[in-house]
Amino acid sequence: MKKSFIYYVLMISTISLCFHCKKKETDGQDDTATFDKSAMLSNYANQVIIPNYVVAKQALDSFALAYTDFLQTKNTVNLTSARQKFIRAYSVFQYVSCFEFGPSENEFIRANFNTYPCDTSQIKANISTGNYDFNLVANLDAKGFPAIDYLLFGKSQSDATIVSLFDSNTQATNRSAYISNCLSEMQTKLNTVINSWNNSYKGTFVASTGSEIGSSLGMLVNQLNYELDALKNAKIGIPAGKKSMGVALPEKCEAYYAQNYSVQLAKQCLQNLENVYLGRSITGSDGLGLDDYLDALKAQHISGTLNNAIKNQFATAKSKLGLIQEPLSSSVATDAQAIDAAYVEIVKLLVLLKTDAPSVMGIIITYQDGDGD
């Protein structure tokens, strides 16, 4: 028995040694270069996430100012100006919506800011009583951007009528205050998030360099996919009737009342997802991102690298999405072809980002903890 043990030990060592040597000779160069994950996370925190939040906050503040102007002088000119600033704030919000982890998750930013379609009867009831609590779950779809969208644009009402609703209508005061309350809730929450990132969370985020559930990379990739899923379903699929036997549901569009902006918001969302994938800032400077990480891991796809496949798919999806005409609420009924074409490409992108990429990065796509095998 002693002999056989020595024999086995020798065998193991020989085999492993052979392997080491062979590997070193043949493809020693092919080792995955050590990739600085903490530099990547630092780029995400400093160049992408925090600056995006700051821009989103600025856009919201600038809308708040325009809205205050409108309340002071209620006319159609000021209404138009406030609306423009609102659309700008809504667009820029697409650049932070996917960072729903850490401080943002604590504030439930996504649900508090952008649960649509809004519940117009709930909004009307809140305004008429003047007595409402935005902390209640029942008010999730009666506040945030969708509620302001409804109140500022109305449904097929002239600009003058809208102005009068804020001016001479019996509920004008309550209505004016309602938007202000929506706004201040959002401003407070964004402030909290930005402060939290600047104070301690940035360090936490950059230091968590693992890939397990709850790691920074894991959360970033999971939320990237969550947002892409929302683009596929909430922004396009549901209005286009993908969940209703092909019956279009135009009133489910994001920014339904503003008209002409639903496709734009979807495009901004996709643009931001590409930025996040590339580690690119809102101003366009490209830093270390998931693309570089996938290249460092030498991830391959059918032909060429996985990174190239994903970048190409972003390009295809963006171009197809660009072919959908505004307003989306009409296109869903009249131009199913263009919508289906974009939808198919978004699905392909989703598969690459949700299945192929996380798998080679060793990230589990789930929001649930558990033991592995």
Added chain:
Amino acid sequence: MLLLLWELLLPTKMAMAINRIKTYFTKSVHIAPLAVFRIAFGLLMLASIIRFIGKGWVYDMYIKPKVFFSYYGFEWVKPFGETGMYVLFVVMAAAALCITVGFFYRLSSILFFVIFTYVELIDKTNYLNHYYFISIISLLMIFLPAHRYFSIDSWRKQAIQVSHIPNYFLLIIKMQVFIVYFFAGIAKINSDWLLEAMPLKIWLPAHSEMPLIGKYLTKEWVAYAFSWFGCIYDILIPFFLFSERTIKPAYFFVIIFHLATSLFFNIGMFPYVMICLTTTFFSETFHIRLINFLRQILKLNMLPVTEFVYKPSILQLRLLKWLMVVHFSVQLVLPFRYLFYDENLFWTEQGFRFSWRVMLMEKAGTAFFYIRDKQSGKEIEISNCDFLTPMQEKMMATQPDMLIQYAHILKKEYEKKGLKNVEVLAESYVTLNGKPSSLIVDKSTVLSNEVDNFKPKRWIMPISSNH
């Protein structure tokens, strides 16, 4: 001439061999290793259950889900609702504690086995080879006289106390551990594992941030070294554990191996379970000393055990013999049932579970399900999260039998909503060991018309056939 001589010799040789095996099985050995095993197993289970409840998994896995993926033939196993499930876990914890101290041992071990296995059978989403192992060990423990030494039972009833047992009681545990390692090793003899170092080539670089060793984990040769070492370790370690001469170095490797797995992989308590339970292979002197040490620190004044060899009655012995023959035959055959299916085992997972195929693949998928009205051909795309937990969705997307089960669940749900005449279709993109994702099922299959059974699932699309 030679042949004739050989034939003459053969029966005696065989008789001698059989005799030797018989002696090996029936020789008297000290009961201490079995008592230590009982204590270690009980404590580990108690810790596992507390950890499981503490992590909120009782809620996540058995209360929150709206639907459950039952095992073939066990559709009657259902969760008991919130209070029921927590009661079940508390009773299970109590049973583990009773096993540890040897209090109403037989009843506790039956209770533990039944509850643990029942919980595991609720939803195959949660299948882990480790849980299967625990189920089997707790089943085997019912038949072991592990409470006849250093236990409350033997302290209350001195008459049942023994100092020695026939060796086969220990061998039952040892053989089961042997099977787990050996089959886990054999399963690693495949081209992905040995020639591609997959999935370790994916899993190890994911830890590149670890201090000291991190920078080596991205090296390709390290993935190969780990793969080959893991395979050889699993195949050889059970042999080395069996021999008294090699047990010490072998146990050193057991510790290294399992600590490494616990460092790199998210596998919970299992490494510690194996590190503790393999001590059963240690000499009886070790275990007697361990128990004496426990006696001292617990300040137990127990009467010295008189030398007495436990002998089960003839009926008990016959029953035990046949149960074990059946059990171990099943254990030896089950891992090979995949041979009945000719497609890629990792891709189709036909005959994959209950075979000690541990950590063999990195598999992920995204599944899209559709309800189609048979008459109009119009479709509804399903949001899986409306019906499934994230864990269920993740597992379902890559496992063909779960794809079928989910299709039936959806059909039933939509028929309940009043949609008659619907069929369920699916597209699921799956990536296996870093290969580009491809469809495992597409819309040409009406999944709701398929039945989940042990026949080969012909609708599964071949791997990477549809790029």
